[in-house]
Amino acid sequence: MNNKVSICYVAYGKKLEICQQIYFSILSLLKYDTRKFDIHILTDSPEYFVRLSEYCHITVMTSQNITDWSGQYDYHFRIKLKALELLTEVSPDTDILFFDSDTFHYAAPDTLITALQQGYAIFHCNEGLLAKNRDNSLWSPLKYRKFANIEINYKTYMYNSGVVGLPASQASDILHQAITACDQMCRNLQKKGVVEQLAISAVAQTKLDCKFADKYVLHYWGNKSQWNELIRTHMTEVLLRNYNITEELSLLSSFDPIKIPIYKRTQINNQRLKSLADVMFPKIRSRYFSPSE
Structure with a gap:
């Protein structure tokens, strides 16, 4: 077995914000001992990751890959499972550890790597019993x-798939079964939502004991706007100062991620009143430059 873990990110759809998030997540990972893992980026936008090419293996996803991996129900989150399946085919003897784009590494991944080596599956957190979910x-x-x-x-738990780790001994089988389950579930659903997350959760929990990464990895799915803004600010400074990666990591060392919320919720009445006010009293009046004829 390969002692290194394959850490994986997936970016498709040529969405700049997703690529920026992945860049920032990988940057937070490069602070730690990289001798224990290889970083893989599967993407249809390799041009956005040239700066990281010295530190990552970049696999180009074609438009045909994206179409095929979306499956017959055109479910885009299925692409994540297929990308991980490809990684297990390329490196069948390697543990895999996937991170969503909207993650930040608060601590070294050593604890997660050790758990994989001990045969555990890893998810970001346990969201509780599916039967008790408000949705x-x-x-x-x-x-x-x-x-x-x-x-x-009633015994089925929903695990958050912002982090997914699978030991090499079970990874291929779990992913194959999860993809099959995902397809069969999609056939029965009008609203697919996060069915990919349920599929891999349901399969993994029947085969392996699971551990969770929420004490080591921030998953800011509930506050992307604020995190996106601070990432843009960081990258602007790096660009204007022409920092190399070493200098950029030094800049990142002063950033304290736990001071930034990972979840924010706007009260619905607040939103309704603001929407009504925007209709009654438009707060923005636009004026455009008009060149002389």
């Missing part, structure tokens, strides 16, 4: 039914 869009149509021979029932 009923998955539980109601899927309960007590089998998908890829896994029954969705």
Whole structure:
């Protein structure tokens, strides 16, 4: 078995914000001992990661890959599972550790790597029993039914797939079964939502004990706007000062991520009143430059 872990990021759709987030996440990872892992980026936008090419393996995803990996139900989160499956085919003897773009490494991944080597599956956090989730869009149509021979029932937990780690011994089988389950679930759903997350959660928890990464990795899915702004500010300074990666890592050392919320919620009444005020009293009046004829 390869002693190094394959750390994986996936970026598709040529979305600049996603690529910026991945860049920043990888930067936070480069602060630590990189001899324990290899970083892989699977993307259809390799031009956005040239600056990291010395530190990462970049695999180009074609438009055909994206079409094929979306599957017959055109479900874009399925692409993540297929990208991980490709990685297991390329390196079948290597543990894999996936991170969503909107993550930041607060600590070295050593604890997660050790857990993988001990045969655990890893997810970002345990979101609780699916049956008790406030969002009923998955539980109601899927309960007590089998998908890829896994029954969705009152014992099924939903794990957050912002981080997914699978030991090499089980990775290929779990991903294959999760993709099958995902496809079968999609057939029964009008609102697919995060069914990819449910599929891999349901399969992994029947095969392995699971550990969670939420004490080591910030997953700021609930406050992307603020994090995106601070990433843009960071990258602007790096560009204007013409920093190399070493200098950029030094700049990052002064950043304290726990001071930035990973989740923010705007009260619905606040949103409604602001929307009404914007209609009644437009706060922005636009004026455009008019060149002389």
